[in-house]
Amino acid sequence: MATGRTHRPATRSRGIPEATVARLPLYLRALTALSERSVPTVSSEELAAAAGVNSAKLRKDFSYLGSYGTRGVGYDVEYLVYQISRELGLTQDWPVVIVGIGNLGAALANYGGFASRGFRVAALIDADPAMAGKPVAGMPVQHTDDLEKIIEDNGVSIGVIATPAGAAQQVCERLVAAGVTSILNFAPTVLSVPDGVDVRKVDLSIELQILAFHEQRKAGEEAAADAVVAEAVADAAVPPAPGARTEAADRKGPDGDVPAVMPA
Amino acid sequence: MATGRTHRPATRSRGIPEATVARLPLYLRALTALSERSVPTVSSEELAAAAGVNSAKLRKDFSYLGSYGTRGVGYDVEYLVYQISRELGLTQDWPVVIVGIGNLGAALANYGGFASRGFRVAALIDADPAMAGKPVAGMPVQHTDDLEKIIEDNGVSIGVIATPAGAAQQVCERLVAAGVTSILNFAPTVLSVPDGVDVRKVDLSIELQILAFHEQRKAGEEAAADAVVAEAVADAAVPPAPGARTEAADRKGPDGDVPAVMPA
DNA sequence: ACCTGTGAACATCTTCACAGCT
DNA sequence: AGCTGTGAAGATGTTCACAGGT
DSSP, rough: OOOOOOOOOOOOOSOOOOHHHHHHHHHHHHHHHHHHHOOOOEHHHHHHHHHTTTTHHHHHHHHHOOOOOOEETEEEEEHHHHHHHHHHOOOOOOOEEEEESSHHHHHHOOOHHHHSSEEEEEEEEOTTTTTOEEEETTTEEGGGGGGGHHHHHHHOOEEEOOOHHHHHHHHHHHHHHTTTTEEEESSSSSOOOOOOOOOEEEHHHHHHHHHHHHHHHHHTTHHHHHHHHHHHHHHHHHHOOOTTTOOOOOOOOOSSOOOOOOOO | OOOOOSOOOOOOOOOOOOHHHHHHHHHHHHHHHHHHOOOEEOHHHHHHHTTTOOOOHHHHHHHHBBBETTTTTTTEHHHHHHHHHHHTTTOEEEEEEEEEEEOHHHHHHHHHHHHTTEEEEEHHHHHOOOOTTEEEEEEEEEEGHHHHHHHHHTOOOEEOOOOOOHHHHHHHHHHHHHHOOOOEEEESSOOOOOTTEEEEEEEEEHHHHHHHHHHHHHHTTHHHHHHHHHHHHHHHOOOOOOTOOOOOOOOSSSSSSOOOOOOO
């Protein structure tokens, strides 16, 4: 089985912690809003509130960038916008291709926040010949056959995969072979990539499952005692372990089972 | 400004670490694939490869759920699928509403992985009267006016916000007031919610910016020395700090600036 | 012989609390 | 007086390495 790492190589780049990098866009967004309202300076407390984090964390984050604040005063909004933009590499233009122009791909192509902030949709690519030439978000969709040429002609280094899961790995390999080194993956699959290629994944169904986990907790706070009673019953309902030599009673889960139908 | 926490309350629920919870869906997906191929058992090594993590982490994760493996053998696929599903709360049915049926909302409504795994789209809601009644993904879109009634009638506790940023906070408040306690937010805004409500955020532009950061690093590895030289020039190009009393020379960023145009 | 389950070491992230500058 | 910048403490997450069960 082809394995290879996935996700960021924990490169810890030049000393800025990954967790901080992940929050910089948040700060930038809050700062941009302040900038549009012509607010000249902002305190860590105010900015943190706007970004939805606490102020100690924000100050620590900024301390990795340098000393951009003024004690007793706060941060200069315009200056911080510039510094964070630069740190994130948004002072340059990033051509991006979107592969897979289904519902989601089209939504991404139309997404305004895409075009702003240094990103530019260089091409929309789809495997369906019927799509070729059709305009989406004011751009003609191009066929997968031309993927390599498009990447090279436009100097694309960031690719967005919005194909069905089955096609994602293959598309990924073609993107990488053509020179793409950063991939944003919307397909519900684990992508294998060579070292040096970054993959970030956006997965609706994972997010929902995490919410469901917490939701279940909220509901089941007082029902905990009952569950223990239900355990014996539940064990009988557990799907028969095929070819396993283990009695259900052997399993020692930390809490009670709940009899229920299992979704496919 | 209304603030309030955002994101998970770090509830650390019942002892399962948040990081582990976030990976369970990944394992579940890999296990489901194995299950479909009728693979009876799997080792931590194999499963970890399929899920894109390392095996020590996977074993540690599973150890929080209980002792579900067999030494010398591995894990029973069906049994694990069941246990993880149960742990995530997927053995019950979660009605979900999607608010904001634009490009993205429609894409989400059509997304297959949504319907499977215990989630059921109970309603599509949009503020545009022209949308009302129009079928999307085989369901009629309903008007925002009926939001509260829809939530209550269907016992919805999970809401998906796919509206423009400007509408998100208000929609969020209505959802919460009507009884929703988990929100998946696709709008590029920080949502304020009362305690006890979970918010998870999916943000395309943040993901791209994180990729750009790493991408920039890859490109600028050897250019580091040049940057120092460029510093004086760059400082002149920095946007004039409005109303600030600080000379540019005061700023002590940890590395050199690069002269560049800044995107809006 | 093989593979899980887990203590212990290590790494990263968050929060506290306050020194130091304006 | 007010607010930043940061060491130090604490919490969380990851990896190692091996004891212990099959």
